[in-house]
Amino acid sequence: MLATPPVLAITMGDPAGIGPEIIVKAARQLAPRLAAGEMRLLVIGHATALDAASDALGLARLARVAADAVFPALGLLPAGEEREPVAVGRISPEAGRFSYLAVEQAVRLALAGRIDAIVTAPLNKEALNLAGHHFAGHTDMLAALTGRKSSVMMLAHGAMRVSHVTTHVALEKVPALITPERLRRTIDLTHDALKRLGIAAPHIAIAALNPHAGEGGLFGSHDSEVAAPVVAQCNAEGMRVSGPVPGDTVFVKLRGGQYDAVVAMYHDQGHIPVKLLGFHMDPATGRFDSLSGVNITLGLPVIRTSVDHGTAFDIAGRGIANADSLVEAIDYAMQMAANRETAA
Numbered sequence: 532m533l534a535t536p537p538v539l540a541i542t543m544g545d546p547a548g549i550g551p552e553i554i555v556k557a558a559r560q561l562a563p564r565l566a567a568g569e570m571r572l573l574v575i576g577h578a579t580a581l582d583a584a585s586d587a588l589g590l591a592r593l594a595r596v597a598a599d600a601v602f603p604a605l606g607l608l609p610a611g612e613e614r615e616p617v618a619v620g621r622i623s624p625e626a627g628r629f630s631y632l633a634v635e636q637a638v639r640l641a642l643a644g645r646i647d648a649i650v651t652a653p654l655n656k657e658a659l660n661l662a663g664h665h666f667a668g669h670t671d672m673l674a675a676l677t678g679r680k681s682s683v684m685m686l687a688h689g690a691m692r693v694s695h696v697t698t699h700v701a702l703e704k705v706p707a708l709i710t711p712e713r714l715r716r717t718i719d720l721t722h723d724a725l726k727r728l729g730i731a732a733p734h735i736a737i738a739a740l741n742p743h744a745g746e747g748g749l750f751g752s753h754d755s756e757v758a759a760p761v762v763a764q765c766n767a768e769g770m771r772v773s774g775p776v777p778g779d780t781v782f783v784k785l786r787g788g789q790y791d792a793v794v795a796m797y798h799d800q801g802h803i804p805v806k807l808l809g810f811h812m813d814p815a816t817g818r819f820d821s822l823s824g825v826n827i828t829l830g831l832p833v834i835r836t837s838v839d840h841g842t843a844f845d846i847a848g849r850g851i852a853n854a855d856s857l858v859e860a861i862d863y864a865m866q867m868a869a870n871r872e873t874a875a
Contacts, residue, residue, distance in 0.1 A: 536568050536569055536570050536571055537570055537571070537647040537648070537865065537868045537869070538570075538571045538572075538573055538602050538645070538646040538647055539570060539571070539572055539573070539646065539647060539648050539649075539650055539861060539864050539865065539868070540573045540574075540575055540636075540637040540640060540641070540646045540648070540649050540650070541554055541557075541572055541573065541574045541575065541650050541651075541652065541857075541861070542575050542576060542610075542630075542633040542634050542636075542637050542649065542650070542651045542652060543574065543575065543576025543577055543580070543581065543610070543629070543630075543633050543652050544576075544630055544633070544651060544652035544653045544654040544842065545626045545627070545629075545630050545653065545654045545655040545658055545842045546576060546577035546579075546580035546581075546617050546626050546629050546630075547580070547617050547618060547619055547620060547621055547622070547623065547626040547655070547658070547842070547844065547847060548620075548652075548653055548654075548655065548841075548842025548843060548844055548847050549652075549653070549842060549843045549846065549847050549852035550576070550580075550652035550653060550654075550842065551576070551577070551580040551581045551583065551584035552584045552587075552588070552847070552848070552850065552852045552854075553652060553838070553852050553853070553854040553856075553857045554574055554576075554581065554584070554652060554854075554857065555581065555584045555585050555588055555590055556588070556852070556854035556857075557854040557857045557858050557861065558572060558574075558590075558593075558605055559588075559590060560854065560858055561858065561861065565604045565605055566604070568604070569865075570604075570861075570865060571602050571603065571604050571605070572604070572605050572606075572861075573596070573602050573606055573607075573608055573640075573646060574593060574605075574606070574607045574608065575607075575608045575609075575610050575633045575636050575637055576607075576609075576610050576629060576633045576652075577609075577610065577613065577617060577626075577629045577633075578595065578607060578609045578613070579613060579616075579617070580617060580619075581593060581607055583619075583848075587848070587850055588850060593605060593606055593607040594606050594607065595607050595608075595609065596608055598636070598640065598645075602645075602646075608636065610629050610632035610633040610635075610636055611628070611629065611632040613625075614628075617629070619847050619848035620844040620845070620847045620848060621844070622655055622657050622658045622661070622844075623658060623661070624658065624661040624662045624663075625662075626655070626658045626662075627654075627655065627657075627658030627659040627660065627661050627662030627664065628662040628663075628664075630654040630655070630658065630659050630662075630664075631659060631662060631664040631672065634649075634651065634669065634672055634673065634676065635676060637649045638673065638676040638677060638833060641833040641834075642677070642832065642833065647834065647864075647868040648833070648834035648835070648836070648864035648865075648867065648868045649673075649833055649834065649835045649836075649864075650835075650836050650837065650857070650860050650861050650864050651669050651835065651836075651837040651838070651860075652837075652838060652857065653837075653838055653840060653841050653842045653843075654668070654669060654842065655841075655842050655844075656668055659672075667699070669828075669835075669837060670682055670684065670828055673828060673831055673833075673835055674831070677831050677832050677833060678832075679830060679831055679832070681830065682828050682829060682830040682831055683695065683696075683716070683717050683720045683721070683828075683829040683830050684698050684826060684827075684828065684829075685721065685724060685792070685826075685827040685828075685829055686801060686802060686805040686806075686824060686825070686826055686827075686839060687805070687824065687825045687827060687859075687863060688805050688808050688809035688823055688824045688825070688839075688859075689808075690785075690786075690788070690791075691782075691785060691786060691804065691805055691808055691809075692721075692724075692725070692785075692791065692792040692793070693782075693785075693792065693793050693794075693795050693801040693802075693804065693805055694717055694720070694721040694724075694792060694793075694794050694795065694801070694829065695717070695794075695795050695796075695797070695798065695801045696708070696709050696713055696714055696717045696794060696795070696796050696797070697709065697796065697797050697798065698797075698798045699798060700797075700798075702797060705740070705796060705797045706740065706753055709740065709753065709757060709758075709796055710757070711757055711760065711761050714737075714757070714758060714761050714794070715761050715764070715765070716830075717794050718735060718737070718761070718765055718770075718772060718794055720829040720830050721733075721735055721792050721794055721829065722735060722770060723829070724792075724827065724829050724867070725791050725792055726870065727834075727866070727867040727870045728863070728866050728867060728870065729866060729869075729870050730791050732771060733770075733771065733791045733792065734771040734772075734773070734789070734790050734791050735770070735771065735772050735773070735790060735791065735792050735793070735794060736772075736773045736774050736776050736781050736784065736785065736789075736790040736792075736793045736794070737758055737761075737762055737772065737773070737774030737775045737776065737793075737794050738774070738775065738776060738778045738781045738782075738793050738794060738795045738796055738800060738801075739754045739758070739774065739775035739776060739777050739778055739781075739796075740753050740754055740758070740775070740778075740796045740797075741753060741754055742777070742778075742779075743777050744774075744775045744776065744777050745775075754775040758774065758775040759774075759775060762774050762775070773790065774794075776793075778795075778796075778800055781793055782804040785804075786804075786808075805824055805839075806824060806839070809822070809823040809824035809839065809856075810822055810823070810824070819853075822838075822839070822840045822853050822855060822856050823839075823855045823856050823859055824838075824839035824840075824856055824859065825837065825838070825839060825856065825859050825860045825863045826838070826839045826860075827863060827867075834864055834867045834868055835864075836860040836861075836863045836864045836867070837860055838856040838857050838860055839856055840856055
């Protein structure tokens with residue numbers, strides 16, 4: 532049941548990365564909304580790393596809370612006992628251990644109904660595995676902790692929402708993996724997510740796998756033989772699904788407001804348009820000066836959103852990390868939590 536105001540758990544990710552800094556900066560940006568009672572934020576992670584980030588930015592340290600306490604507007608729940616120091620910008624088993632412990636604690640609270648959503652800051656896969664937790668990242672870990680075999684990735688930047696049928700697989704293996712069942716599950720989960728975002732009658736477009744959607748079979752038959760029948764079935768059941776739409780125009784139409792989301796067939800097809808809009812680079816320095824975008828995991832029994840960037844060890848501890856992606860991830864989690872019962 533949705534708490535009033537809702538409680539969002541912010542897991543720190545790798546404490547040696549920019550997670551502590553962007554959490555503190557996001558809390559500062561959201562201070563008026565926290566004071567107005569719109570939400571409560573429970574930071575879960577490495578207490579010393581978060582205190583150091585607060586001190587460096589000249590901000591007050593977060594008050595510690597217990598897992599069984601009434602959560603305040605903003606508080607810190609230590610993920611575990613600190614066994615050894617964590618060096619900023621360096622990979623270590625201790626940092627990986629805390630990355631896991633924070634997510635484990637958040638999942639436990641979510642499944643118990645104590646929090647309404649989980650928002651994750653970035654972790655480092657190497658550190659996670661050095662700690663003995665052999666996952667490819669957050670998604671695999673969350674699936675294991677919640678007892679789910681698979682999930683679907685949706686990337687979002689504003690109204691640019693893209694789900695993926697496949698993600699981290701070789702391009703040559705993609706066609707065989709896009710089965711009617713897998714495509715339909717991705718569409719269904721995308722439809723549910725859009726309703727949780729407050730869209731009553733979502734319109735979803737299916738991106739074609741082949742150039743020009745196969746051009747009548749000249750460039751492949753997958754779009755006509757696999758995707759088109761699934762689209763027809765969805766529409767027959769009352770959903771609004773278009774496609775397959777050629778990949779070189781479908782995202783332009785999405786940005787133009789013709790659709791509420793696109794289902795992409797593979798990793799780069801979906802990631803490139805979202806990151807092209809959300810990531811900005813300073814041409815003078817060659818560095819990213821703005822990173823905006825959200826990673827939403829669909830198909831879990833808990834709501835989970837995440838930043839769409841990594842730990843950025845190269846700038847960790849320097850006070851220059853951008854918190855826009857984390858704030859956007861918090862906003863998406865809020866929307867999904869608020870509309871959870873309506874979508875169901």
